[in-house]
Amino acid sequence: MNAKEKISSSTFAAQYPELGTGPVGTDVYCDPAFYERELAAIFRRTWLCVGRVEQAPKSGDFFQKALPTFGYSVIVARAKDQKLRAFYNVCQHRGNHVELRQSGHCVGFTCPFHGWTYGLDGKLVGVPDASGFFDLDKSKLGLRQLALDVWEGFVFINMDPSPSQTLEEAMGEQGRDLVGYPFDSGTAVFEYEGTINCNWKSMIDSFCETYHVPVLHRHSVKDTLAGPDNPYGRLIDCRIKGPHRTQSVWGNMAYTPNPVQGLAWQNAPGPAVTSGVVDAAVKLPKGLNETRAKHWSLDVTVFFPNWIIVMGSGMYFTHQMWPLAANKVVWQMRGFLRPATNAAQRFGQENSMVELRDAVLEDCNTLERIQTAQDEGLITEMIYHDHEIALRHQYHVVKQWVEGFEKNQKKKGKGAR
Amino acid sequence: MPKSVRGTAPLLPKGFKTLEPLVADWVLPDSRARLEKRLTTPPAVIRAFYDAMLDKAPKALSYLAERQLGELNEAEERLLKLLLSLAEMGPAVEWYGTGEYPDGFDARRFKLIEQMPDNAAQGARP
Numbered sequence: 001m002n003a004k005e006k007i008s009s010s011t012f013a014a015q016y017p018e019l020g021t022g023p024v025g026t027d028v029y030c031d032p033a034f035y036e037r038e039l040a041a042i043f044r045r046t047w048l049c050v051g052r053v054e055q056a057p058k059s060g061d062f063f064q065k066a067l068p069t070f071g072y073s074v075i076v077a078r079a080k081d082q083k084l085r086a087f088y089n090v091c092q093h094r095g096n097h098v099e100l101r102q103s104g105h106c107v108g109f110t111c112p113f114h115g116w117t118y119g120l121d122g123k124l125v126g127v128p129d130a131s132g133f134f135d136l137d138k139s140k141l142g143l144r145q146l147a148l149d150v151w152e153g154f155v156f157i158n159m160d161p162s163p164s165q166t167l168e169e170a171m172g173e174q175g176r177d178l179v180g181y182p183f184d185s186g187t188a189v190f191e192y193e194g195t196i197n198c199n200w201k202s203m204i205d206s207f208c209e210t211y212h213v214p215v216l217h218r219h220s221v222k223d224t225l226a227g228p229d230n231p232y233g234r235l236i237d238c239r240i241k242g243p244h245r246t247q248s249v250w251g252n253m254a255y256t257p258n259p260v261q262g263l264a265w266q267n268a269p270g271p272a273v274t275s276g277v278v279d280a281a282v283k284l285p286k287g288l289n290e291t292r293a294k295h296w297s298l299d300v301t302v303f304f305p306n307w308i309i310v311m312g313s314g315m316y317f318t319h320q321m322w323p324l325a326a327n328k329v330v331w332q333m334r335g336f337l338r339p340a341t342n343a344a345q346r347f348g349q350e351n352s353m354v355e356l357r358d359a360v361l362e363d364c365n366t367l368e369r370i371q372t373a374q375d376e377g378l379i380t381e382m383i384y385h386d387h388e389i390a391l392r393h394q395y396h397v398v399k400q401w402v403e404g405f406e407k408n409q410k411k412k413g414k415g416a417r
Numbered sequence: 418m419p420k421s422v423r424g425t426a427p428l429l430p431k432g433f434k435t436l437e438p439l440v441a442d443w444v445l446p447d448s449r450a451r452l453e454k455r456l457t458t459p460p461a462v463i464r465a466f467y468d469a470m471l472d473k474a475p476k477a478l479s480y481l482a483e484r485q486l487g488e489l490n491e492a493e494e495r496l497l498k499l500l501l502s503l504a505e506m507g508p509a510v511e512w513y514g515t516g517e518y519p520d521g522f523d524a525r526r527f528k529l530i531e532q533m534p535d536n537a538a539q540g541a542r543p
Contacts, residue, residue: 190529
């Protein structure tokens, strides 16, 4: 197989002429005012992933998910009717948390402040010394609910009480093209979290171009995700689907693993994402390695606004960005590995986790330096390579989303007058 | 550290006696402790552990491949934990040649907020 001939020589710019080829402003990465506009236009009204259905499989199960951007957390609970619901973890008496545990099993929630109790369906069921209140209407004081829906086992919430799109509409073509991927087989889970001094979109960018792989990752994945046949780490493909995008990343099939790495790959419950090995037993959905390239290692799939799934045939992991300010983000990386079928495979799992963490650690200094340069106005434009198309696309989508929302708001305002 | 060594109870399964001197320093409670060990151990010491383990690792992995997580005895669990330390130290030697990261972002700024248990059966999650 000649891998070289598979690297596309046609440009992404020609495929997506609407994105242009000129420099792109840095304002959306560092302007605090734009950040506030993003919160209103994007984060308060798009579907955000908060977990998986396996975290609350039975009636009575619940889990919490903190939303660092907003400072509060939501409770996802499965009630007797088997339905999953999401609530703000806020007592309707005076605003304390009604549940302190991160996950568990219960018959309802009791606020540890004054003991108001709520059912798993959110209904207010008990108020101590209720006769001392004035005109208390319990039927109107249930936990405040958020819109909730499920895509391929991932639980999403939306803060907009009447979302402009259903989750299915929001996931769109890219979501449909991934249906059938064995997301539920990744039951051995780990999660890292870090606060990085950079814009949330920069952190997404760092996973969406592989131009930096041969240089920044020269100690680690340079020889697996790039190589003699692809020295500059060019992408196999980039597919833009609405506000979302997927990069198919090249893999060096001729790579010989290091000794410990090789043992880890041999003793793993599924092929490591960088091993270049594809598990033939896994039927890839249409949207994964869509060009069916032979030298494929993994796909990086970004769902607007803040959620990335990185998928190989034998494992996957997600990144999620929760902005705290224009120049600060909480990043979460959750790994989903197949369960070990014997004790030796725990070794492969550990090495996969460590290699992933180390590779991401290599990205973070660059992110904080870029941010400083942007904040100080030392760089005001980004010059993007054709294979940094995903970054250009994100810039356009975010701008369009914010400006489109504001235009609509104005229209509505005029209509109301 | 092993809790106690009663009488002649072996530290490690039969056939792995040469690894016993590593047990005191390299059998660690969990993934967080293993990263901390990597960050606080001189490169030469990591390298010596790596070399000693690598020699026996294929045999140790074959041994554990016949066994199940959650069913290991204490000696077997120690052997697994030595291997898990090798999994953490592998990139230190093979990628960086040091426990530190070149141009290093502080690894402690990444919190492992959920980790895989070292030795628990991994079925579907409860």
